[in-house]
Amino acid sequence: MNALPDFRLFRPASAGEAVRLNTAHASSRFIAGGTDLLPNIRRGLFNPAVLIDLGGIPEMATITESADGLRIGAGVTLAKLAVDPRVVARLPALAQAALAVAGPTHRQSATLGGNLCLDTRCRYYNQSEFWRDSIHHCLKLDGDTCRVAVKSKRCYAAFSGDVAPALIVLGAEVEVLGEKGARRLAIADLYADDGMAWLTLKPDELLVAVHVPFDDAWTSAYEKMRIRGSIDFPLAGVSVALRRDGANIGGLRIACTGVASRPFAVDGLDVIAGKLFDAAAQTIVAECVDLANRSMKTTLVDALFRRNVTPVLARRLAQRLWNGA
Ligand SMILES: Cc1cc2nc3c(=O)[nH]c(=O)nc-3n(C[C@H](O)[C@H](O)[C@H](O)COP(=O)(O)OP(=O)(O)OC[C@H]3O[C@@H](n4cnc5c(N)ncnc54)[C@H](O)[C@@H]3O)c2cc1C
Ligand code: SF4
The missing domain is CATH 3.30.390.50 (CO dehydrogenase flavoprotein, C-terminal domain)
Incomplete structure (x- = not known):
């Protein structure tokens, strides 16, 4: 896995503020517990410039x-x-x-x-960047072919x-x-x-x-x-x-x-x-x-x-x- 890349972190105090921050920043993601998002960022599946932490919103x-x-x-x-x-x-x-x-x-x-x-999962997707590179990626991210159903135009993750x-x-x-x-x-x-x-x-x-x-x-x-x-x-x-x-x-x-x-x-x-x-x-x-x-x-x-x-x-x-x- 890669090291975590740099990102800006916002910690809104209300759901409304979280929505506004998300709209204001094109490359942003909500983060809650981070137990799925952070491993996926480290796998290079996403690279958000901004994370919006939902952990400080009482409602x-x-x-x-x-x-x-x-x-x-x-x-x-x-x-x-x-x-x-x-x-x-x-x-x-x-x-x-x-x-x-x-x-x-x-x-x-x-x-x-x-x-x-939660993001959908597939054995050709939940892999390190190095691994996915070795198979030239797939339709869900950076590729043009589904490795599960090669003639498919859709992803079955x-x-x-x-x-x-x-x-x-x-x-x-x-x-x-x-x-x-x-x-x-x-x-x-x-x-x-x-x-x-x-x-x-x-x-x-x-x-x-x-x-x-x-x-x-x-x-x-x-x-x-x-x-x-x-x-x-x-x-x-x-x-x-x-x-x-x-x-x-x-x-x-x-x-x-x-x-x-x-x-x-x-x-x-x-x-x-x-x-x-x-x-x-x-x-x-x-x-x-x-x-x-x-x-x-x-x-x-x-x-x-x-x-x-x-x-x-x-x-x-x-x-x-x-x-x-
Ligand atoms: C080793 C391991 C085993 C796991 N086993 C299981 C398992 O057995 N079953 C299972 O279901 N999951 C499993 N998971 C995945 C994950 O831990 C759980 O699904 C967990 O509930 C995700 O919640 P989170 O708060 O950590 O989400 P995060 O990682 O913070 O977010 C997950 C996604 O949801 C989005 N998101 C979060 N909150 C909101 C919101 N309020 N509104 C809109 N978008 C939002 C985020 O942007 C992100 O895309 C496993 C993970 C690991 C690392
Ligand atoms: S496009 Fe195919 S290989 Fe890629 S994640 Fe979806 S089902 Fe898996």
């Missing part, structure tokens, strides 16, 4: 409760999120996903906003943040602030299926907070498959939320990460609502997840493994929630 650092649910500031650390008693008790998928990110020392600095805005799928199944919304004011959008709409342009945030926009509704009729969970159990990005990550209606399934939501350029909700699950969670329902779950999976050879592990393991994770989690609900 982004708190979790507040209302009758509807929680407003979680984008600057809340994953360590704090994972042990918040309201999150653990009422939004378990979110607590489990936050706890599954990297290792304990990362989670002390790593934030919710940084996790949701995978979004590998753990927290987004949990927020998708919990029906969360994100609050963003730009030069023209604030807006709210469903968390799934924060993402696009493109390894080079995976966020729908406009260039002037900052992710300020996440709103997660409480609905105690649903139970939820998150699980991931990774190479090193103690510290690693998901090869595949699955979140499930389930509502039981007497002896039948009241509702089932599943979302995945690590297997496409965006985290996504799995379609087609409505057909099992009102039915028993039996072998036929399990088969539908596995088929729907398989159909939605877009794994490509972007990790050292084979795409087929990620493709096969994702429905298994989903079925297993749904079964666990069904048994416990």
